[in-house]
Amino acid sequence: MLWDALTLQLGYNATLVAIGATLLGFAAGVTGTFLFLRKRALVSDAISHATLPGVCIAFMVMVALGGDGRNLPGLLAGSALSAWVGLLCINGLTRRTRLAEDAAIGAVLSVFFGFGVVLLTVIQTMGVGRQAGLEGFLLGSTAGMLFADALIIAVGGAATVLLVMILRRPMLMVAFDAEYAAATGVPVHRVDLAMMGLVMAVTVIGLKIVGLILIVALLIIPPVTARFWSDRADRVVLLSGIAGGLAGYLGAAVSASAPNLPTGPIIVLISFALFALSLLLAPARGVLAAVLRHRRFQRRVHVRQGLLALAQGQEVYEPYTRRLLRRAGLMRADGVATEAGRARAAKALRDERRWGLVRADQTHEAAAAQYDGLRDIETVLTRDQIDEIDRRIGPPHEVRA
Template sequence: MTDGGLFHALLFDYTLRTVALGAGALGVVAGALGCFAVLRRQSLLGDAISHAALPGIGLAFLLTGSRATPVLVLGAALAGWIGTLFVLGIVKHSRIPEDSALGIILSVFFGIGLVILTFVQRRPTAAQAGLETFLFGQAATLMVRDVLLIVGVGAGALLLLALFWKEFKLLTFDREFGGALGFPMVRIDILLTTLLVVGIVLGLQTVGVVLMSALVVAPAAAARQWTNSLSVMVVLAGVLGGVAGVTGALVSATGGGMPTGPVIVLMASAVVVVSLLVAPGRGLASELVRRFRVRRRVRADVVLSDLYALAVQHDESGEHAHPVAVLRAMHGGQAGTRRSLGVLAERGWAREVEPGRWAITPKGVERARTLFLPGGEEDGVETVGRGGVAPGGGL
């Protein structure tokens, strides 16, 4: 299917539109809620919650015999919530560290879930078919009422997020301060964790219990790279999550029954990689550029200090020009002296008196003094003469 075809189908194919809408809404909700999980270092709590939800799905089906999404989602939410309580309880009441507690809860609950699912599957009714789509998710199974559930509950969660914005922000960045202001931080914590549970269980049908945590973490981690503001981060994570959801669901639904969860997760991971590389300010690419600039400046400053030292030793006016080879020898024969001289010339701190011979300009002398001389000229000259950086120099 070509891009144009896909776009056409998105607009006019009923099933595809349903699926894309559901996965997109899910991505928005998960991305926005995930910001708080990532900032509070609870990325792996999401993993534990989503795995812990599995027995809830199985039990809900076993007890009610219903495959209706709201029933299963409710079971999943209860189980995920109980799993979270277990993690908190273990950490509080024993010396087991948090990572072990998370590992135990996620794997043991998942094991119990598999026991229930296999038990259900071996019973002689046909109604259980499809429960295993909750492992890796199958967006193609989304019905309109499922999408309405995601949109409705998700909108409710986002509304609560907006209503308690200030409280959640306090909880995330300065819990003690919030407590001192008189906010009930424990209750706020429970509310935010409950919202996280809700966001995760909404995605189980689409993305599956195994990978849902990635849809919570990845958009938030990507958004974090682009901004230092919480509100911008939450909105951006919602957008990125939504994009990953829509594209992932479409690729999965049109690509021959591939499980949706992995596709969406790969989309979200790609967004993370791109963000890590090219985001302005925090991105690794801009870090490289910054490092390159700093290195170039430091090198130029070293050459400038050498020129200054030569000028002091020869004649203060700076009319005396020195060969490039001398300058190169002064800092250990390092390459790049000519480039550094170019940089200095650009700023008017040095000039090429005749080809291959350079002198410091009066402006350069001033600059060299501000650079290195905290404790008297003689001292400074001596330090500079060694080609090093003066201690306490204002680099």
């Protein structure tokens, strides 16, 4: 069943939803990256909640004009309008008053949403035009998706991605260093508004599939996921799009494969699963990589300290150090250094003495700054410099036991 869904064999509606969700996920992932890099991820939360009154007003207007209240383009236009008003409110509150952006986001989110709920109840009492469809915008409803709906999502998503590609350089500059961008003549405020406009576009086209409460997830989770895998902005944008598209595709497929699996929440949960995997397994920034790095560091410190102790003829008592030294063949079970161990220990002690001289010498200041107790001196100084230091140390002399 799941395989059928993955290969788009589950019928017309499921196929439409899967294609739509994939495109939506890609567009949301690409767009959300800039928002995330700009550190304004939660603005999308306010934008998406602010669409509700627009949807309701558009519905009422269309019914009042005698049309079908559930015409998707009309509803989407209304939602875009009220989202834009909400966006301007956030901007106005943060620029003209002393409120911080998070307070403005929360205020717009709750007030617009509350007002939308009032309008929803008004529509319910109007009792016309099969209003049941409107609640579907809260959490998305893919059951009755039409070809025209899918087409809107596809065209809207493609247009959004295209605009992102055109605007990506100024948006990246603003995201990384707004002041530098302003100094080079980028209209920061307008770029910000454009970024928000793109987010709004994604929100609006996502209303049908994931609904206005969960679209935020598609704008935030894929970028955060992609950020684990690369430090290059263009790659993060691409990876984020792929992560979003993958989540959309898998989510739509899973949701079509069994009853009672609403599309929006499933897409979000799959998106989170991708995030959790990245958090754990990503090569440089992942948790597993960090743990392994820490363990390696720990081992090196233990071995080094153990060798220094051996070199000075001291007993090593610390059990982890003993285990490491024995496993490396540097120490016998009774705590006596092997041949290799004595050689490494002598080298470690000599390096320590070399470092001591380097750190006491002003001319080696740059090299001395790299001392951390573990670094091999050969990686910092040239052969000649080490020879020169060795001359100052003098020839080896007998260590009295």
